[in-house]
Amino acid sequence: MKERSCSSAVLIILAALWSVSAQADWALNMTEGVTEVSRSIYSLHMQIFWICVVIAIAVFSVMFWSIIHHRKSVGAKAEQFHENTTVELIWTIVPVLILVAMAVPATTTLIEMYDTSDSDVDIQVTGYQWKWQYQYLGEDLSFFSNLSTNPDEINNKVEKNKNYLLEVDEPLVVPIGKKIRFLVTSNDVIHSWWVPAFAVKRDAIPGFINESWTRIDEVGTYRGQCAELCGKDHGFMPIVVQAVTDEDYALWLTEKKASIAAEVAAAARVWSLEELMVRGEQVYQKNCAACHQVGGQGISPMFPALKASAIATQAEQRDAHIKIVLEGRAGTAMQAYGAQLSAVELAAVITYERNAWGNDTGDIITPQSIQSMLKSK
Amino acid sequence: MTSAVDHHHGPATGMTRWLFTTNHKDIGSMYLIFSLLMFFIGGSMALIIRMELVEPGLQVVQPEFFNQMTTMHGLIMVFGAVMPAFVGLANWMVPLMIGAPDMALPRLNNFSFWLLPFAFFMLLSTLVMDGGAPDFGWTFYAPLSTTYAPPSVTFFIFAIHLAGVSSILGAINVIVTIMNMRAPSMSYMKMPLFVWTWLITAFLLVAVMPVLAGTVTMMLTDIHFGTSFFDAGGGGDPVLFQHLFWFFGHPEVYIMILPAFGIISQIVPTFSRKPLFGYASMVYATSSIALLSFTVWAHHMFTVGIPLVGELFFMYATMLISVPTGVKVFNWVATMFRGSMTFETPMLFAIAFIVLFTIGGFSGLMLAISPADFQYHDTYFVVAHFHYVLVPGAVFSIMAAAYYWMPKWTGNMYDEYLGKCHFWCSFVGLNLTFFPMHFVGLAGMPRRIPDYSIQFADFNLVSSLGGFLFGFSQLIFVLVVVKCVKGGKKAEAVVWEGAEGLEWQVPSPAPYHTFETPPEVK
Amino acid sequence: MNIWKVFKAVFSAFIGVQSEKNRLEDFQANSPIPFILVGILMVLIFIFSLVYLVNFMVYLM
Structure with a gap:
């Protein structure tokens, strides 16, 4: 019974692995990349890797050989030696020499990476x-x-x-x-x-x-x-x-x-509420939804809600709303979008925020008013 | 002194025994139980992380909670599980190993333990606060941890302060005990290696914990009192934070591994029935590693834009310091060579330590090559590296120590069959969890991401399955401990055939008061 | 205990190899202070020689 449940668990795991490998690859190693620097880094990576492998094989074969042959159950008697300065010196100096040999190509590559002069x-x-x-x-x-x-x-x-x-x-x-x-x-x-x-x-x-x-x-x-x-x-x-x-x-x-x-030219023409809402939703999804969420409910208390909030619904807060979007709020994730989005995008997204999710203020923010606010600042 | 001999009383009864105890064995047990509890809390957070990473897409948690989990998992494992476990082992074993009746400062000892539950209660309480727990990673880089942090960051800062005070007091106690309380014939050169490594670790703790305390205090004043230590807008420097953090953080790595070296150096000779190879070299190297560990911190910061000469300096220094650390492995192998080995659970954990810690050491060496680090840095390769150093390194050494000395603590033998089950499940689980992380890291998966692109799916699934196996295997350990405390075959004074040292001269279980008259060291 | 012996002991610590005989001799010393001072001095020497080497490498290449 126990064995059967064990083997069925193994089957489930194998099936799960099979299903994901249908869509993914089992990449094991660093990419060689497409630049001279990335190729030298790749070769440094492989050199140090093989050095580690060789040392590991040497050390662990001694260890496992001892584990197999020097066990009490096969009648091994323990020796009592406990130091040999020469051996210790050798196994200290050899790794140092290997590392010095590694340090030379590493230094060359690093110096090359730091040479940012003469760029095109x-x-x-x-x-x-x-x-x-x-x-x-x-x-x-x-x-x-x-x-x-x-x-x-x-x-x-x-x-x-x-x-x-x-x-x-x-x-x-x-x-x-x-x-x-x-x-x-x-x-x-x-x-x-x-x-x-x-x-x-x-x-x-x-x-x-x-x-x-x-x-x-x-x-x-x-x-x-x-x-x-x-x-x-x-x-x-x-x-x-x-x-x-x-x-x-x-x-x-x-x-x-x-x-x-x-x-920029599009800012000069007249935009209808519908046009602004459509454009505003796109802009909102891309720039705002990560924090304020798609439904405008935010994540309390780090990211405040816009839906049914004072700032996005009250008429007297309209300029404050625009100002926060343009200038951001220092020390929070709210950035100054005045420098990031075009006047059309800004007008659209603020219009969207004031009319979506039942905020329904009916306000239309025009690209021209955004431009004049940006100028007056 | 005489009054201690007069009053041959046992422990007090009820809760007061644990609240007011000044007995090193009671405090040691409390430290160990506390750290086991934290190990399970931190471990469940790791399982939440692994659950989310089973497949691409967001399934179990949202990104903001995921970040809280990675942060709290790291903080709890480092400050709540590994460090208190080593302090607990020091409390129990250092007085027994040097022939002292107790720690030198017993009341301070009680205080430094009881700070910890409060520190971690405060830290854990941030999980239910508005805005959530700290979410900026256990390395809490500014300005994400200052200007952009959730309000609970202040609780985090005070929790770190409390845990830091506890560590400093514990370290002072260890230093004073080792320097002043050794049995008259226990000279420095006869001290067991576990005592040596803890002495050096304690000095490291006293040196670097104040740096951490200063750093978090600077964060506190940046957040609440308008200073700009880490804010470029006010003339500060976010990179200064990283220098300060890693000036603490790199010696911290040695704080978590030197006592482990000590434990392995006790266990391997015992089960090889042969003296430790190169005891003198070990002691010398450990002390110089401690000093040199202050000169390599910026290898954690190769991509922050330190100047070329800085990169080269820290690359060379890191490569050089790796040699005296690495050759310790040769010493343990030479100790096993031509021994007469048996493989009880402590020895299995010790051998796994040697093999897997070496793998972690090798990936560390690869990370030291600064140009290559530009590709490794902040990827899962780094996650694989430090988990190989900390899990089969620090955690396995603690497990090995627990199995090794548990018969001395409880007076009963643990269940060898269950112990071996625990070992093999953990061994398989941890390799399944952490080895594939090398691959996804090299293939380009950044660390601390809640969702990943589909080419990383296979190995992440393997890691998650391994993580669950490893996590649930630790329940076997709890079973072993409970069974061992309740009963079992009675343990003799010298529990292991090849064991040497003063701790085996007292009966098992170790009486409440030991070495009231100093023992004679051979 | 002459100062060269202290330097030798600290140097052995840096490379991580010491023989039992020399260790017994080192631990005959009455005070650890010379070892600690020489240790710190050697760390400084280590740092400055590495700084010099690094600058030389940059100059060389």
Whole structure:
């Protein structure tokens, strides 16, 4: 009876393992990556790994040999020796020499990683709770990159796609074969910008700028994640980098700038309540729902509710509401969205918050009024 | 002194015995039971973590609660389970091993124990507070733990203060006892290695716990009194926090492993029936490891942007300090070599310690290579590394010590069959849990995430299954302890054939008062 | 106990190897103070020689 329940448990475990391996791979090792630095790091990793394996085999074979042959049950008599300075010196000096041999290539690689001079493209990476901002220095181009995974996938309502949690709305686009310098910083808490394929990992520290660089060899899409615990949605701020050829990069730059200009122009026209609500819901889902929740109920007391709240329903609080969205609230996860979203997006999301979930104030916030408030500040 | 001899009274009765006791054996038992309780509380939090990580997607808990679990699991295991367990072992065994009638400062001893339940009650109470428990990781990096922390952070700070005071007082007691209470013929060079390693650990504790206390106090003033130690906006520096934390944190790692080295150095010779190989080297190396452990802290911070010379300095220093630590393993193997070994439960735990701690040491060596650390840092590879050092390291050594000395404590032999069951279940469970973490870490899974992309699914499932096996196996240990306390085969004074040392000169169970006249050391 | 013996003892501690004979000799000392002072001094020497080495490596490459 006991045996049967045991073997059926094993079967269940095997079946469970089988079902997940249908959708995933059993990756064992570090990626070699697509840059010179990532390849030297990979080879350092393999060298030190094999050194460890060899030492382990040597030590443990002596140990297990003793365990088998020098046991009391096979009649072993204990010797009484208890020191041998020569042997001890040898097994101390040999590891030191091995480590010195390891230190040389490690030093060379590290010096190379620290040489951020003569870059071709400079990108400032700023961590926010919980998204990344990319500013192309000298190009007058800046945008935010948010997780784009469908919340239903996270909540197990629909099948997960193969880039689950590793997909964003606006990837970072960079040219291949160019030395790209990253200036990494943060707006709130410490984050860490990590793309394994480049072997670039740099902590984003508020008030300080860290430098790092890469030169990508192959066209492709490379994915990474925030590596430093940064609060609630630390696991939900991925990084996606598209490495493209020089021509594609130039083309992308022009298109990207044009679409930003179109967004600015859209602020001048008149928007209806319905239009603003539709747009506002999109903006809300992307930027606000993580904390204030999809239904606007928030998570007490860290993230206050908007639904039926004084600030989002009372007419006299209207300007205060806009002000908080534009300027944020210092020392909390509430950021200053005035610098992050376009006037249309801001107008839409505030309109949405004042009319969704039964707030029904009927207020329409126009992009023009947002623009004038931003100017007056 | 004479009055102690006159009053051959036993323990007081009822609750007052435990509340007011100044007896090192009672206090030692309370420390051990407290740490076992904390081990189960911290362990259940680990199981909640593993439950959420069974498969991709959010199933069991929400991210904010997940972060509270990782934080509380780490804090409770480090400050509530491992450290008090070692203090409990020191309380029980140090006086018995050096031939002292009790600890040197018995009332202080009572006080330092009773601080702990209050500290951890305060810490655990944050779970039911508005805003939840601390959620910034056991390393509580600022400004996530200051400006952006939940309101309960203040309770966390005071809990750390209390636990820190308790540790400092306990450490002072150990130092004073070892220096002043040894039997006249127990010279320093005759001291068992467990006593040596605890003496050195105690000095480390006295040196670094105030650093931790200072750091959390700076957090407190940042949060409540408008200072800006860790806030760049006010001229402070978030990285300063990490330097302070790891200046405490790295010696803390040795605080949790040096007593383990001591325990293993008691057990391996006993069951090999052969003296410890290189006792002198062990004592010398341990003392220098303690000093050098203050020079390597920034290897936890290779990615924060310290200058190139800093990276190189801490890489070289870390690689060099790993050698005297690593060769201890050679000494234990040489002790077994040509011995006459038997494999009772304590020895099984000790051998597993040697093998698995070495694996943790190797991954530590890999992490020391600073360029490679850029790929390892803050991934599950690090989680695998420090769990291999702490679980089969610190925790297994505590288990080994418990089995080794339990007959002396209770007067009864534990159930060897159940002990072996406990060992093998734990051994299989922990390897299933932590070994696959190396793989997911190398494949790119960051630590402290409540949900992960699908390529990490397989190994996370294995880890979770192993975690449950390991967790529930610890119930066998409780069964063993309860059975052993209640009865069983009577233990002799010298419980183990090859055992040497003063603790085996007193009968089993050890009487309430021992060594009222100092023993003669051979 | 001459000062060289103390240095030798501390150096043995740093590399983690000491013979029983020398240990017995070291523990004949009346006071641990010289060992502690020399220990701290050697840690400082260790730190500064490593700093020097590191700067030299950076200069070299």
